Amino acid sequence: MNIFSFFGRKQTAPAARERLQVLLAHERSSVGTDLVSLLREEILEVIAKHVQLDADKVQVKMDRNEHVSILEIDVEIPLKAAAEAA
Amino acid sequence: MGKVIVVTSGKGGVGKTTSTAALGGALAQRNEKVVVVDFDVGLRNLDLVMGAERRVVYDLINVIQGDAKLSQALIRDKRLDTLFLLPASQTRDKDNLTPEGVERVMADLKRHFDWIICDSPAGIERGATLAMRHADVAVVVTNPEVSSVRDSDRIIGLLDAKTAKAERGERMEKHLLLTRYDANRAERGDMLKVDDVLEILSIPLLGIVPESMDVLRASNIGAPVTLADSRSAPAMAYFDAARRLAGEDVPITIPGEKRGIFGKIFGRRAA
Numbered sequence A: 001m002n003i004f005s006f007f008g009r010k011q012t013a014p015a016a017r018e019r020l021q022v023l024l025a026h027e028r029s030s031v032g033t034d035l036v037s038l039l040r041e042e043i044l045e046v047i048a049k050h051v052q053l054d055a056d057k058v059q060v061k062m063d064r065n066e067h068v069s070i071l072e073i074d075v076e077i078p079l080k081a082a083a084e085a086a
Numbered sequence B: 001m002g003k004v005i006v007v008t009s010g011k012g013g014v015g016k017t018t019s020t021a022a023l024g025g026a027l028a029q030r031n032e033k034v035v036v037v038d039f040d041v042g043l044r045n046l047d048l049v050m051g052a053e054r055r056v057v058y059d060l061i062n063v064i065q066g067d068a069k070l071s072q073a074l075i076r077d078k079r080l081d082t083l084f085l086l087p088a089s090q091t092r093d094k095d096n097l098t099p100e101g102v103e104r105v106m107a108d109l110k111r112h113f114d115w116i117i118c119d120s121p122a123g124i125e126r127g128a129t130l131a132m133r134h135a136d137v138a139v140v141v142t143n144p145e146v147s148s149v150r151d152s153d154r155i156i157g158l159l160d161a162k163t164a165k166a167e168r169g170e171r172m173e174k175h176l177l178l179t180r181y182d183a184n185r186a187e188r189g190d191m192l193k194v195d196d197v198l199e200i201l202s203i204p205l206l207g208i209v210p211e212s213m214d215v216l217r218a219s220n221i222g223a224p225v226t227l228a229d230s231r232s233a234p235a236m237a238y239f240d241a242a243r244r245l246a247g248e249d250v251p252i253t254i255p256g257e258k259r260g261i262f263g264k265i266f267g268r269r270a271a
Helices: A002-006 A015-051 A077-086 B016-028 B060-065 B099-112 B124-135 B146-159 B182-186 B195-203 B215-219 B233-245 B261-270
Strands: A058-064 A069-075 B004-007 B036-039 B085-086 B113-120 B137-141 B173-181 B205-210
Touching: A002 B205, A002 B261, A015 A069, A015 B099, A015 B146, A015 B195, A058 B016, A058 B233, A069 B099, B004 B016, B004 B099, B004 B124, B016 B036, B016 B085, B016 B113, B016 B173, B016 B215, B016 B233, B099 B113, B099 B124, B113 B173, B124 B146, B137 B146, B137 B195, B146 B195, B173 B195, B173 B233, B195 B205, B215 B233
Parallel strands: B004 B113, B004 B137, B036 B085, B036 B113, B137 B173, B173 B205
Antiparallel strands: A058 A069
């Protein structure tokens, strides 16, 4: 079996290990995607009660690093609607 | 009160049913009262692996629906007095497996047995989440193979989110059981090593079960591998795992190449 390695047959386990590490790091960080879409729906619902707005003008983003999670909500309200509400 | 263990994996075909039967057999041989419960409604197999397929009269769904008493559905193992099986239903609708029913049966089993070992169906659907729901300890069965490791990672996530223990804010005890491990291939660099899998999944190791013909031979005759051939390498691995589950401190030995010159010459055939 060592003869194979002499002729340079590549080991495959290191590749498996690396692929898994990259994939799982990505998947673990995106576990919250369900939560984000849920939040987006509800935020949209609440704001739509008072202001008329475009559904795709509400952006919800979740960023995670080792220490903190940042929830970023970006709501764009059209000028006219904002004036009416005020 | 008995301890509830769920044997789970995410991916199918990695050895959940084999491991459930083997651990059940190993724990029962310690003279503790053990029941193995098949949660794989629709595709039951634990009865077959345990060699009790022709003795099934009532099953888990019958008990949940109140058509049978728990004592009527429990099948006592022919070889071990302390080992019991609660089979899954094959024909009925999976929706009959209700959360309330499962909770009631588990509470009942906990009163009568020292160990309740639940064989989970593969996947992340309702059956799998119901099987893990009331567990005290999870045994995550994983092959040293990319798809199996990835699915185990998903399951570990579910164990931390969707179990009764997690909802109470407690930490779920999780253990890794690495099955179908081939030390030679790992040595050659063509199989993930134990340390690789442990590093990726980062849960404590319960045992390493070597790839072996003995597992298939045991299931062919319908006996847990720990009872069929208790001297075989996989059986020894399961005995050690069972002792660790019972709280004993057993050092982990990674099955390695221990062959001499003859083994090296003739070894490849076995591997």
